Amino acid sequence: MSTASATQRQQTIEELQSKEYDLLVIGGGITGCGIALDAIARGLSVALVEMQDFAAGTSSRSTKLVHGGLRYLKQFEIKEVAELGKERAIVYENGPHVTTPVWMLLPFHKGGTFGKFSTNVGLRVYDFLAGVKRSERRYMLNPAKTMEKEPLVKAKELRGGGVYVEYRTDDARLTVEVAKAAIEKGATLINYTKAENFLYNEEKKINGIVVQDLIAHNAFNIRAKKVVNAAGPWVDEVRTIEGKQNGKHLILSKGVHIVFDESKFPLRQAVYFDTPDGRMVFAIPRNGKTYVGTTDTFYEGDAREMNIHQEDRDYIMKAIHYMFPKVKVTDADIESSWAGVRPLIHEEGKNPSEISRKDEVWESPSGLVTIAGGKLTGYRKMAETVLNKIAQDLEKRFGISSKPCxxxxIQISGGDVGGSQNLDAFVSKRTKMGVDIGLSEEEAKHLAHHYGSNVDTVFEYAKEKHPVLPQGLYAQLLYGIHHEMVVHPNDFMIRRTAYMFFNIDLVKQYKDAILDEMAKQLQWSPEQRTQYEKDLNLEITRATTAL
Incomplete structure (x- = not known):
């Protein structure tokens, strides 16, 4: 029986070895988890392995927007804009608790990337292509109204602004909720399990993988009729298990974001703005914080060991001071930050911002299906494309038929709140329930929005008391361990709660108590606790210190 409990990890490993799956997915980012959900929903048996934690790579380090790809209009990628815009609405309806519509201001200045005409036409075309509903269609502002909308915007040579809707998300929680939805339907997913080799049949076709359990440090085999490589920045690494690869390959683009408290950067309106070098950057208010990004530079090295350098900070700071001259922030005001990579399909002679974000699927002679590129917003459609290809092969080679996509x-886990139009009423009702069990109104509201229809289970844990941890935080930790495969403290601090990015003081205050509770729940050895504490401190340093 599939489980999302970290305390039943050995049971999951035994299940993975017990049968041959129709499909085995390598990679637990949004793409891999989306493929697992699509496959299990079609009636296929599915397993997924992830060498780190779910969403540990690109899927927890984006700009945290499910957006329609406005920037692609500049590159005339019309199909991408149309598809991403429509997918955005689907992502929102299937998981309204992890996706929130926000009005985005696009100010335009004399000599900037966008002018009044191009902004007006661009946003009108965007609304049409993306199928934007009437209540969320763009509108234009004169300079005075633009400054009224966001007083921090540069007034000098301001010509006006366009306002349109983007969708803010928690990228890692979106990924985890998709993963949980797949598990709830019967898929078997596991983190900290690395694909190390392929298994082959007598026809030299891949029919499984050899994996290394990175927690228990032992190897085992998983058998499957088809294997898909959805390893994000590591797809080339997976492909080279078979030897040197020719043809398409990835190039990595590094993106950095920095976070301020709203007292230092009191942004009240999300803004998409020009930088001095002609790129576009986002500044977004979120729960008492403002975050700004992203950079876009080629990156070489291990994406698991990515640090933020002073030049990354300097670039974003320069952009802030250029567009928000009244904001006098310095490096000392940066509370937290994150760096991630975008896996792009190499295009000769183009810089990172020019390379297309489109996804591509291809298959090796031995049958390994690889998907690379793409956007967070388009994960469901990417999964559909991959599964359509795999379903044909499964029927042709093995006589296995499956349902269409x-x-x-399909609502993702936590998404059963009665649709997006009922979310506010759902949150209001659950907030009252949380207050009744002793939570503050703010805490109860946060949990209801964070976990959606799963919050009732979180509230059950909130009835338990901990000598050090606050009631809500303790409930989140227990829920994470028993229902969201939290194995490592960084899983909890970064990818289940985002506290590392948006409430780092809480991380520092309660890290020892969380480590102690996890050691008890997961029966760590003293050596494991020491190592996990070291790993957690390293991520705190990465979030707060530039090299």
Whole structure:
């Protein structure tokens, strides 16, 4: 029986070895988890392995927007804009608790990337292509109204602004909720398990993998009729298990974001703005913080060991001071930050911002299906494309038929709140329930929005008391361990709660108590606790210190 409990990890490993799956997915980012959900919903048996934690790579380090790809209009990628815009609405309806519509201001200045005409036409075309509903269509502002909308915007040579809707998300929670939805339907998913080799049949076709359990440090085999490589920045690494690869390959683009408290950067309106070098950057208010990004530079090295350098900070600071001259922030005001990579399909002679974000699927002679590129917003459609290809092969080679894709109408875990139009009422009702068990109104509201329809289970844990941890935080930790495969403190601090990025003081205050509770729940050895504490402190340093 599939489980999302970290305390039943050995049971999951035994299940993975017990049968041959129709499909085995390598990679637990949004793409891999989306493929697992689509496959299990079609009636296929599915396993997924992830060498780190779910969403540990690109899927927890984006700009945290499910957006429609406005920037692609500049590159005339019309198909991408149309598809991403429509997918955005589907992502929102299937998981409204992890996706929030926000009005985005696009100010335009004399000599900037966008002018009044191009902004007006661009946003009108965007609304049309993306199928934006009437209540969320763009509108234009004169300079005075633009400054009224966001007083921090540069007034000098301001010509006006366009306002349109983007969708803010928690990228890692979106990924985890998709993973949990796949598990709830019967898929078997596991983190900290690395694909090290392929297994082959007598026809030299891949029929499974050899994996290394990075927690228990032992190897085992998983058998499957088809294997898909959805390892994000590591797809080339997976491909080279078979030897040197020719043809398409990835190039990595590094993106950095920095976070301020709203007292230092009191942004009240999300803004998409020009930088001095002609790129576009986001500044977004979120729960008492403002975050700004992203950079876009080629990156070489291990994406698991990515640090933020002073030049990354300097670039974003320069952009802030250029567009928000009244904001006098310095490096000392940066509370937290994150760096991630975008895996792009190499295009000769182009800089990172020019390379297309489109996804591509290809298959090796031995049958390994690889998907690379793409956007967070388009994860469901990417999964559909991959599964359509795999379903044909499964029927042709093995006589296994499957249903057509229907993830368009499948709610992700936590999404059963009665649709987006009922979210506010749901949160209000659950907030009252949380207050009744002793939570503050603010804490109860946060949990209801964070966990959606799973919050009732979180509230059950909130009835338990801990000598050090606050009631809500303790409930989140227990829920994470028993229902969201939290194995490592960084899983909890970064990818289940985002506290590392948006409440780092809480991380520092309660890290020892959280480590102690996890050691008890997961029966760590003293050596494991020491190592996990070291790993957690390293991530705190990465979030707060530039090299």
């Amino acid at each position: 229907h993830t368009k109408n």
